[in-house]
Amino acid sequence: DARVTQTPRHKVTEMGQEVTMRCQPILGHNTVFWYRQTMMQGLELLAYFRNRAPLDDSGMPKDRFSAEMPDATLATLKIQPSEPRDSAVYFCASGRRRASSYNEQFFGPGTRLTVL
Amino acid sequence: AQSVTQPDIHITVSEGASLELRCNYSYGATPYLFWYVQSPGQGLQLLLKYFSGDTLVQGIKGFEAEFKRSQSSFNLRKPSVHWSDAAEYFCAVSFGNEKLTFGTGTRLTIIP
Numbered sequence: 140d141a142r143v144t145q146t147p148r149h150k151v152t153e154m155g156q157e158v159t160m161r162c163q164p165i166l167g168h169n170t171v172f173w174y175r176q177t178m179m180q181g182l183e184l185l186a187y188f189r190n191r192a193p194l195d196d197s198g199m200p201k202d203r204f205s206a207e208m209p210d211a212t213l214a215t216l217k218i219q220p221s222e223p224r225d226s227a228v229y230f231c232a233s234g235r236r237r238a239s240s241y242n243e244q245f246f247g248p249g250t251r252l253t254v255l
Numbered sequence: 256a257q258s259v260t261q262p263d264i265h266i267t268v269s270e271g272a273s274l275e276l277r278c279n280y281s282y283g284a285t286p287y288l289f290w291y292v293q294s295p296g297q298g299l300q301l302l303l304k305y306f307s308g309d310t311l312v313q314g315i316k317g318f319e320a321e322f323k324r325s326q327s328s329f330n331l332r333k334p335s336v337h338w339s340d341a342a343e344y345f346c347a348v349s350f351g352n353e354k355l356t357f358g359t360g361t362r363l364t365i366i367p
Contacts, residue, residue, distance in 0.1 A: 143298070170353065182345065182357040195354065230298055234353070242353050246291075246298035 141165045143233050143247035151253045157219040160250045163212055164233030170242055171214045172232040173199075173206055176249070182230075188214065189236060221254045228252070257281050259348050261358035268336050269366050276331040276361050278346030288329040289347040289355065290320055299345065305329060316340070341365045 144163045152158055164171050172187040186196035191208040199206065203222070208214045218225055228251050232244040258281040268274050280286055287306055291299040303314025310322040320331045329346060346358040 172353075181359045184354055187353065232299075236353075243301065243304070244353075244355065246300070248296070248298045 143231055143245055145229075145231050145247040145250050147250060148248065149251045149253075151255065152221055153255050154222055155220045156254075157217065158221045158225075158252060158254075160216045160229050160231075160252070162214040162216070162231030162233075162247060164214065164231070165235075165245055166212070168233035168235045168245075169211075170234045170236050170244075171208060172234070172244055173214070173216050174230040174232065174246075176228040176230060177226075185216070185229075218252075221252075223254045226252055226254050257348055257350050257356050259346050259356055259358035261344075261346055261361050263361045264359070265362045265364065267364040267366060270338055271335050274331075274333045274336045274340070274363070276344050276346075276363070278329045278331065278358060279327050280329065280346075280348045281327070284350050287349040288320075288322060289349075290314065290318070290329070290331045291345045291347060291357075292316075293343045293345065293360075295342075302331070302344075336363075336365055338365045338367070 146161045170189045173185040174182050176182045185199040186206045188208050205217045228249045230249045231247045234242040234244045236242045260279045289304045290302040292302050293299050302318050303312050305312050305322045313319050318333050322329050343360045343362050345360045347355045349355050
């Protein structure tokens, strides 16, 4: 049963520290999405990649957030330095873009980040 | 900008009763419409989707949704809920690209 995996599932850190969240997309999927979920803002798209290249990162604060795909099996989201307002659940989703069909997104279980 | 409204923050339903969750979207070109479910501590699971064709779509777990273009709505229904349906439900929309805009969610509580 293919699934998106995310690590760590929970992270507690202090303000100013670097945080790295990892995502392993479903094998064969060529699109990766990063979302953030908070009580105030709900689910927001931060960025997404196709074939490891960034397509849209307009939802991501550029000064402290960065997203990369070092290879096809790993996507990372980094926050440096972290701030309390970054506390949220971060979801990764993956999909397989095909010309004639919509790219359905399969979500991972999320990383719950708490910045003290 | 595209937007999605789920007017009900929290709904409580008795087990075995019928359910309808409301979703309205902002006007735009042909929408792609989705309903996702999120159980506590879990990611989102796709229940059903509408792209085109028959406006009544069937999904997993006995759910269905009806697209009504005139009302810009895509309400989710289930004829008889089970205790395991307790979760948070999100409506989402996309207008021809891959970017999903989510509603704020409706939390469903089931009482015995």
